[in-house]
Amino acid sequence: MKSDKAQMSEKGAIGKTLAAERALDFVKDGMIVGLGTGSTAEIFVRKLAERVKAEGFEVHCVPTSQKTAALARALGLKVIEIEENTEIDITVDGADEVSPELNLIKGMGGALLWEKIVAKMSRKECIVVDASKVVNVLGERTPVPVEVVPYGWRKTRQIVETKFGCRADLRKRGEEVFRTDSGNYILDCKFGRIEKPELLEREIKATTGIVESGLFCGIATTVIVGDENGETREMERQKPT
Numbered sequence: 001m002k003s004d005k006a007q008m009s010e011k012g013a014i015g016k017t018l019a020a021e022r023a024l025d026f027v028k029d030g031m032i033v034g035l036g037t038g039s040t041a042e043i044f045v046r047k048l049a050e051r052v053k054a055e056g057f058e059v060h061c062v063p064t065s066q067k068t069a070a071l072a073r074a075l076g077l078k079v080i081e082i083e084e085n086t087e088i089d090i091t092v093d094g095a096d097e098v099s100p101e102l103n104l105i106k107g108m109g110g111a112l113l114w115e116k117i118v119a120k121m122s123r124k125e126c127i128v129v130d131a132s133k134v135v136n137v138l139g140e141r142t143p144v145p146v147e148v149v150p151y152g153w154r155k156t157r158q159i160v161e162t163k164f165g166c167r168a169d170l171r172k173r174g175e176e177v178f179r180t181d182s183g184n185y186i187l188d189c190k191f192g193r194i195e196k197p198e199l200l201e202r203e204i205k206a207t208t209g210i211v212e213s214g215l216f217c218g219i220a221t222t223v224i225v226g227d228e229n230g231e232t233r234e235m236e237r238q239k240p241t
Contacts, residue, residue, distance in 0.1 A: 015130025016094075018226030020044040022234075023092045023128050026222075029057035032086065034118040035072055036093025037065040037111035040128050044092045049075035062088055064118050065111040066181050082121070091122040095216070096142045097135050098127065098223050102237050103197045105138055107145030107214030110171070110180055116212055119219050127220045131227040138215070139194035145171070145214035146187045146204060153185050156209035163207065164200070166191045184211055 020043040027033055027048065035045050045068065052059060053076065060080045063069035072079050080086070093115060097105040104127065106112055119125045135141065146168070148156045157168045168187040171178040178186055194200055194215075201215035223235040 014228045015226035016040040019128035019224040031089040034091025035063045038094040038109040040094035064114040088122040090124040102220045104216040112214045113212045127223045137193045143188040143190045147211040
């Protein structure tokens with residue numbers, strides 16, 4: 001008999017796959033596609049490679065991490081660098097939490113800076129998640145990753161904890177400090193319920209020593225949620241009236 005954790009993992013995998021498959025419908029021949037980082041984004045990359053091979057159309061891909069770039073190349077996708085004239089048609093990425101307003105927490109995979117750069121260059125930011133990632137209020141379950149420069153990081157952590165009243169843990173992989181693709185550290189900041197994520201995002205970014213935060217407010221245009229029952233639903237950002 002499967003444990004509750006195993007059953008939840010299996011259900012999550014079903015939802016992720018369904019959401020990734022639905023996102024393929026937004027990709028057209030000749031597009032420049034941003035590729036996210038993380039388990040759900042990886043499913044999309046693999047599905048995209050299968051479709052490109054099967055249907056013979058062409059896309060150029062902008063990865064949000066070295067890991068995603070290596071996977072895309074290994075699967076035969078064309079990977080390009082960001083240039084002055086690069087216009088990304090759509091980026092498909094995952095998220096760690098999604099609020100009803102389509103604000104996000106991202107970055108548990110460590111790629112939040114590159115993910116935000118690519119997202120803000122994209123005409124459409126499509127987020128694919130399983131149902132467990134949808135929350136009423138951001139911060140209910142997930143810390144906010146905050147990318148900081150290594151120089152003086154201990155003081156930066158002290159400032160963050162004092163200024164925002166959170167607990168900020170330096171991310172490690174085993175005994176080693178985790179470094180992002182840009183060579184920075186990550187503080188996983190536990191705020192609890194975040195009632196004003198847009199304000200918090202601005203205040204974090206304005207703190208000296210901080211490069212970027214994993215709060216993505218006002219960026220996602222579409223969120224595709226897959227569940228274990230074989231269904232997907234789409235959440236669209238409402239345009240200002």
